[in-house]
Amino acid sequence: MSVTETTSRTVPGMQGNRTQSGLVRVSIALGLLAFWAAYYAWCLFPGLGGVMNAGDTAKFQTLGHSQILVHGPGYPLVLFLGAVLRALDLPVEPWRAMTFAMAALPGAVANMMAFLIVARVTRSLLFGIAGSLLLGSAGLMAVQSTEAEVYPLALAFVLSTTFLLILFIETKREGYFVAACGVYALSFGNHLMMIMLVPLFLLVTAVHWRRLLRPRMVASVLGLVALGASQYLYLAYMTHHPGTAYSEYLPLPPTANELVQYISGSYFSGLYGSGLRSTYSSETLLATLRSAHPWISSALILTGLGLFLVGARRRDAGWFGAATVFGVALSFVPFVVWYGAYDIQAFHLPVLGPLLVGAVAAVGWWLARGAAGRGGAADRARGLARRGHGRGADRAGADLHRPARDAGGAGRTGPDRGSAGLHDLRAPDGDALSRTAGRGAAGPLPGAVARRGNRRRGRRGRRHRRANRWQAVAAMDRASPPRPRLPFLGTRPARRHAVARLRLFLRRPRRS
Secondary structure, eight states: OOHHHHSOOOOGGGHHHHHHHHHHHHHHHHHHHHHHHHHHHHTOOSSSSOSSOHHHHHHHHHTTTSOEEOSTTOOHHHHHHHHHHHHHTOSSOHHHHHHIIIIIHHHHHHHHHHHHHHHHHHSOHHHHHHHHHHHHTSHHHHHHTTSSOSHHHHHHHHHHHHHHHHHHHHHOOHHHHHHHHHHHHHHTTTOGGGGGGHHHHHHHHHHTHHHHSSHHHHHHHHHHHHHHHTHHHHHHHHHTOTTOOEESSSOSSOOHHHHHHHHHTGGGGGGBTGGGGSSHHHHHHHHHHHHSSTTTHHHHHHHHHHHHHHGGGSOOHHHHHHHHHHHHHHHHHHHHHHBOOTTOGGGGHHHHHHHHHHHHHHHHHHHHHHHHHHHHHHHHHHHHHHHHHHHHHHHHHHHHHSOOOOSSSTTOOOHHHHHHHHHHHHSOTTOHHHHHTTOBTTBOOHHHHHHHHHHHHHHHHHHHHHHHHHHHHHHHHHHSOOOOOBTTTBOHHHHHHHHHHHHHHHTOOOOO
16 A cells, blocks of 8 residues: 555645635635525526426425325435425425425535536636536526426536545545445435446446455445435335325325336336437437537537547546546436437436536646646756756855965965955956966966866866756756657757757857
């Protein structure tokens, strides 16, 4: 087990900054939750029914007033939510309370989870806010979150499960995977289309099987699966409850076989696979993606997918996070195409939502990675160059303050000798008087001796600076992405090396 898997990755000096950043992120997430809940509550459909599917919406709204059974698969979680609202007896219209509880509030939660996902992938709060705004203002999302339907709640479950899976993949903490399984198991009480995420869970388990296939982990996941399946025991209880006033497609009280057929939705079996016999379902899905934000959503999704595929060569935590979001979106595409209810675009929300979130996350990840790569390469080059020039300057300063020596008194210092040494070092090379001053029959004076030694040290400093420049060029070449080879010009690193070598040759000191 590696060090990063067993120890905390938090630097002790950065604990306060990380805590403050986490508080800011939580504050923004709660602010977005309150904003979207208030916005959707203000824009609720005025009265019974809705724009997308008025019949199903009216039945769900009736649950806020009376105990009934809607169409299959029964939606036991929605039935329980209606029972809670009836028990609370809130001072608002029952249809309004039911619409807010099962559509507006889950839609706000889904938008909040979009912010958390994008902010986690891109490490940018601004991109996270952009992802939340883009999802919340999409046409289908706005319609579904303002009328009583089960798909905003399904999207909230989808994005919550996705966020927990991203945290597990990045941190390798089993608790996040267990939490994802718990949210996923609870989502089956809302809609059985959530079964489409099973392959993604199996893939994550296969990749991290050493961590997840432990007896304790397996027992925890199986317990959560049993807890999620137990929601349908509540549905069975409601079918035999004397207070149930109405049931659709199910006689009361039903037999065990009738209850199983009701949950499996066998009366909709004529639509199973019918989407594969025509292109209506696929065309409707593409129309939904285009109309989410006209002229924006489709181009954004294609751009995000393209940047995600291009960036696969340098995979990091952000790339795997975007891969998880796109994987969730693509998991529901077979169901949407296979199920022939092409006239009900509400089925497309679990595809549209993750695609928009993944596109924003991929674009933000690409831009952040490019900025970090350019900044890191420049910082490394500047650091190496500064280190080389700093060493040369330190040696020059040491030569200035080093005592002058002469042939007659080595090691003796004095004001004349020190001033002569400084004067000779500062004199221009073209001044013949400064170069020849002090020479006589007794030999060179201390200034000339010091100057000669300083020239040798200067040559050594120039060699060190030249080597450091080569290291800076090599660091920039390693940091820059590989470029395609141009005809007769070689690769970009080779051209940069040639230019740097030419500059060093031109800067070479000429011998006097």
